[in-house]
Amino acid sequence: xxxxxxxxxxxxxxxxxxxxxxxxxxxxxxxxxxxxxxxxxxxxxxxxxxxxxxxxxxxxxxxxxxxxxxxxxxxxxxxxxxxxxxxxxxxxxxxxxxxxxxxxxxxxxxxxxxxxxxxxxxxxxxxxxxxxxxxxxxxxxxxxxxxxxxxxxxxxxxxxxxxxxxxxxxxxxxxxxxxxxxxxxxxxxxxxxxxxxxxxxxxxxxxxxxxxxxxxxxxxxxxxxxxxxxxxxxxxxxxxxxxxxxxxxxxxxxxxxxxxxxxxxxxxxxxxxxxxxxxxxx
Ligand code: NDP
Numbered sequence: 001x002x003x004x005x006x007x008x009x010x011x012x013x014x015x016x017x018x019x020x021x022x023x024x025x026x027x028x029x030x031x032x033x034x035x036x037x038x039x040x041x042x043x044x045x046x047x048x049x050x051x052x053x054x055x056x057x058x059x060x061x062x063x064x065x066x067x068x069x070x071x072x073x074x075x076x077x078x079x080x081x082x083x084x085x086x087x088x089x090x091x092x093x094x095x096x097x098x099x100x101x102x103x104x105x106x107x108x109x110x111x112x113x114x115x116x117x118x119x120x121x122x123x124x125x126x127x128x129x130x131x132x133x134x135x136x137x138x139x140x141x142x143x144x145x146x147x148x149x150x151x152x153x154x155x156x157x158x159x160x161x162x163x164x165x166x167x168x169x170x171x172x173x174x175x176x177x178x179x180x181x182x183x184x185x186x187x188x189x190x191x192x193x194x195x196x197x198x199x200x201x202x203x204x205x206x207x208x209x210x211x212x213x214x215x216x217x218x219x220x221x222x223x224x225x226x227x228x229x230x231x232x233x234x235x236x237x238x239x240x241x242x243x244x245x246x247x248x249x250x251x252x253x254x255x256x257x258x259x260x261x262x263x264x265x266x267x268x269x270x271x272x273x274x275x276x277x278x279x280x281x282x
């Protein structure tokens with residue numbers, strides 16, 4: 001029987017750091033991990049995933065733009081994947097796929113573990129309502145925040161995200177243009193891909209920031225520069241990018257496939273050294 005295979009599916013997938021991260025985790029744990037990047041357009045994804053399973057594929061990550069499609073291809077899913085409506089981790093169970101979403105726990109581990117933030121009782125502003133925002137919103141609520149305010153360029157998606165959380169007292173949507181009336185926040189999370197646009201800049205009121213505010217961008221590399229520049233100019237106490245989340249969500253996937261939790265600090269340190277050259281993604 002051939003060795004179990006692992007992969008990340010996406011389009012484009014060339015910049016994904018997942019093969020490097022999963023191989024590094026494997027080396028540290030003494031496992032020879034066969035993990036590759038597989039480019040798949042949305043219309044080819046179901047067939048590519050079946051071919052992968054037939055060829056010994058037992059676990060996969062899924063990145064843009066396939067996370068919602070992955071959710072619909074799973075026979076079973078975790079409750080956090082259901083709340084996100086998106087899957088980034090696939091595990092073969094018998095002849096079917098089981099889906100999970102590790103993005104949210106990845107962010108929370110990075111915030112509370114690596115950056116020692118206590119999220120309990122915090123007001124949190126979430127910018128964006130795409131796949132990544134849907135993954136992190138439930139995890140932030142589960143971590144005990146006081147309130148989650150969601151804004152998005154397309155307001156209907158912010159409404160849908162807030163509604164999907166099922167906690168109208170804690171998760172609410174607002175218009176981006178009304179943010180100046182929203183008071184201040186202890187945590188501001190950028191889950192948009194705006195920073196990828198050439199010449200991007202963030203139009204956010206300074207009144208969002210207080211003396212305790214932490215700003216975190218899920219992006220890293222060049223795509224994180226515009227938001228982190230705004231955060232520093234606005235006087236945020238701390239600001240950091242999405243590299244820590246990237247490593248933590250990968251560790252959670254690794255644990256599900258191999259039954260052991262890898263050390264994340266050495267892998268994070270290596271990625272941090274070449275952060276400026278990385279292209280954002282997961
Ligand atoms: P999606 O394409 O699903 O969502 C993109 C989001 O960005 C939407 O809310 C969209 O708004 C918003 N947006 C895009 N362009 C603009 C703009 N010009 N102005 C304002 N808002 C804009 O992407 P994901 O949610 O999957 O990913 C978001 C970012 O997070 C990506 O850059 C991705 O690389 C990063 N990421 C990082 C991870 C990590 O581990 N560090 C994990 C997952 C994602 P609208 O709805 O109006 O289109």
